[in-house]
Amino acid sequence: MAEKTKRGFASMSAEKQRQIASLGGKAAHAKGTAHEFTPDEARVAGRKGGQAGHEKGTAHEFTSETAREAGRKGGRAAHQKKAAGVVSPEAPQEAEHQTAPQAEAS
Numbered sequence: 001m002a003e004k005t006k007r008g009f010a011s012m013s014a015e016k017q018r019q020i021a022s023l024g025g026k027a028a029h030a031k032g033t034a035h036e037f038t039p040d041e042a043r044v045a046g047r048k049g050g051q052a053g054h055e056k057g058t059a060h061e062f063t064s065e066t067a068r069e070a071g072r073k074g075g076r077a078a079h080q081k082k083a084a085g086v087v088s089p090e091a092p093q094e095a096e097h098q099t100a101p102q103a104e105a106s
């Protein structure tokens with residue numbers, strides 16, 4: 001039987017595929033049609049992906065020490081970003097819920 005040849009996107013290197021996909025994503029954002037996940041949507045999607053990985057047997061199994069180290073690493077990164085003044089996408093929403101300080105009466 002004849003061997004199938006790769007055509008189109010499949011025939012490109014992984015780097016070339018990434019470049020093209022990146023351009024598509026940038027165009028969708030510029031046009032305003034790109035989907036942006038809310039924190040809740042991202043949480044649900046991550047949970048589904050994790051469950052699927054466990055069902056297929058391809059999920060990484062963390063030891064308690066590995067999980068602790070991952071949590072520490074994420075916490076350090078978040079604190080470094082905050083110290084550097086990098087604003088997270090959620091920061092403006094948090095600011096909306098804060099009240100302005102009241103001026104003291106004379």
